[in-house]
Amino acid sequence: MDYNFNLYSKYYDLLYGNKDYNEEANYVSDCIQKYSAEAKTILEFGSGTGMHGLILQKLGYDIYGLERSEQMVMEAQLRGLKCEQADIIDFEMDRKFDVVISLFHVISYIIENASLEMVFRNASKNLNSGGLFIFDVWYSPAVYHLKPETRIKKVENKDISVVRIAEPEMHTNKNVVDVNYTILVSEKNSDKWNEFQEKHPMRHFSIPEIELLAKLTGFEMLKAEEFLTGLEPSENTWGVNFILKKIG
Ligand SMILES: C[S@@+](CC[C@H](N)C(=O)[O-])C[C@H]1O[C@@H](n2cnc3c(N)ncnc32)[C@H](O)[C@@H]1O
The missing domain is CATH 3.40.50.150 (Vaccinia Virus protein VP39)
Structure with missing residues (x-):
């Protein structure tokens, strides 16, 4: 699955x-x-x-x-x-x-x-x-007060660079926030980026x-x-x- x-x-x-x-x-x-x-x-x-x-x-x-x-x-x-x-x-x-x-x-x-x-x-x-x-x-209480925001994180090791964009979508009546991740991965010394998406619904x-x-x-x-x-x-x-x- x-x-x-x-x-x-x-x-x-x-x-x-x-x-x-x-x-x-x-x-x-x-x-x-x-x-x-x-x-x-x-x-x-x-x-x-x-x-x-x-x-x-x-x-x-x-x-x-x-x-x-x-x-x-x-x-x-x-x-x-x-x-x-x-x-x-x-x-x-x-x-x-x-x-x-x-x-x-x-x-x-x-x-x-x-x-x-x-x-x-x-x-x-x-x-x-x-x-x-x-x-x-x-x-x-913190989710409603602070509110999830779009966040960008960049990390790297000796082989790859990774950029992760996290875009939240609130479903107020379900106590759920969908965190929609876009992940961009590039091998070092290459200018090609691979992109994939994952949705993480969080209660x-x-x-x-x-x-x-x-x-x-x-x-x-x-x-x-x-x-x-x-x-x-x-x-x-x-x-x-x-x-x-x-x-x-
Ligand atoms: C944010 S990660 C935390 C992993 C680890 N506890 C840590 O602190 O690094 C959430 C983890 O929960 C696992 N997970 C989510 N739903 C699950 C389920 N129904 N049964 C087993 N594992 C589950 C995911 O595969 C993932 O590894």
Whole structure:
């Protein structure tokens, strides 16, 4: 199937080369230690190219990733992350973990209510009693206040130059923003550019919305805070981190 991230994944690490995965993985580990100090095993939803997972592995966690993009799974496996290609909406796994994590807005890629319910139920099904579900999403008050803008990003390595144009289209009544990416890639020493497009529909959430979803699927909400800083979410907080606990 032609999912988003299939082409995009080829340039993913280059585009996010300045993202501080080390700081983020340590923040997630701190969240785990704060709410479940004994936790050792982690299931990662949307593990991408394995950047957070490998750091958490080094920190001593036993981590397993699920990721829909075949290219990203291959990249993560080459780097040493145990993971497999799977859709977090619909997969079977006969193993339980202490924590489920889903980082860098993976849950915002799940835009339909029915699919969200399935993802939350899958997290619950694969958690031990009292296990944590930790994920960050786009936060509705900030999306309406700050408003997504067209952005242009240019990156390069020794072989290629990449220009990414991100054009947002808001669907206010669905809590969804389509991010329409145009990616231009040129090999160094060539003046030819290859162009491709990918649409990434992103859902944003309010705290009561996640609270309701959590309750429906057997979780209680322990915390909603700004990702990395731990501050109270505000209309300027684009990414909010949720920490849920499986009841029973
Ligand atoms: C912004 S990336 C984040 C990847 C990784 N967590 C990181 O921080 O680099 C979003 C990821 O979610 C994955 N994804 C989106 N929907 C998914 C689904 N239904 N099942 C599994 N993975 C999914 C995409 O393939 C992509 O790798």
